[in-house]
Amino acid sequence: MTANRYPFLDLPTVRADIERPSADLVAAAADIPVATLHEAAGKIGALPAAIKPVAPSFKICGPALTVQSPPADNLWLHRALVVAQPGDVLVVGVNGHYDAGYWGEVMSTMGRVRKLGGLVIDGCVRDGAILEQFGFPVFARGLCIRGTGKDFAARGWINYPLMLDDVIVQPGDLIVGDTDGVVALPRARIGEIVAAAHEREAKEQDIIRRLEAGEASLDIYGWNR
Numbered sequence: 001m002t003a004n005r006y007p008f009l010d011l012p013t014v015r016a017d018i019e020r021p022s023a024d025l026v027a028a029a030a031d032i033p034v035a036t037l038h039e040a041a042g043k044i045g046a047l048p049a050a051i052k053p054v055a056p057s058f059k060i061c062g063p064a065l066t067v068q069s070p071p072a073d074n075l076w077l078h079r080a081l082v083v084a085q086p087g088d089v090l091v092v093g094v095n096g097h098y099d100a101g102y103w104g105e106v107m108s109t110m111g112r113v114r115k116l117g118g119l120v121i122d123g124c125v126r127d128g129a130i131l132e133q134f135g136f137p138v139f140a141r142g143l144c145i146r147g148t149g150k151d152f153a154a155r156g157w158i159n160y161p162l163m164l165d166d167v168i169v170q171p172g173d174l175i176v177g178d179t180d181g182v183v184a185l186p187r188a189r190i191g192e193i194v195a196a197a198h199e200r201e202a203k204e205q206d207i208i209r210r211l212e213a214g215e216a217s218l219d220i221y222g223w224n225r
Helices: 023-030 034-040 075-083 105-113 128-134 187-212
Strands: 060-068 089-093 118-121 138-140 162-164 167-169 174-178 181-185
Touching (some): 023 174, 034 174, 034 181, 034 187, 060 075, 105 128, 181 187
Parallel strands (some): 060 089, 089 118
Antiparallel strands (some): 162 167, 174 181
């Protein structure tokens, strides 16, 4: 990958190098439910609830490579596929223009070959019947057959802070997604959040045992007043 081959790498809105969480921290978070991570983090980082896995089997856990795309245009997603490193999760904003298919079979093929962690897009994708077969995890607002353009004069950003609703995703934040949705965890706090999440999971298992033994949730939680 050279600047001569990819001139866009010289643009001031593109950052090729970011700090990422360690592989150990990513692996430690991978099997924890997203809702638990959100609660353990202090109820922060929940991305828009409309963003869900295109197939129920899809899960995501990896560092964020952020992309701000012009509306109804996916050139910057293709560019991000060149910048991304193995394990990265593309996190994409589309300036509120949801009704377009920004991603499909071709881009999933490239993402899979490059061993990326997946895609989270605050917009729609297409080729839904094929994406699950590819095994490349895609989280989106839904499916849309409308095509996108490639305006080489339009401004986009790669690896800059990205706001999705009220959440600011920083490049290198940890992105975790399952059937409940997606959470963005600040890179500097991942170890702390994972430890708190494991404690929370252990406490919930104890509560489930007590419920199965016949106790009431109002008594367990001290809400019986």
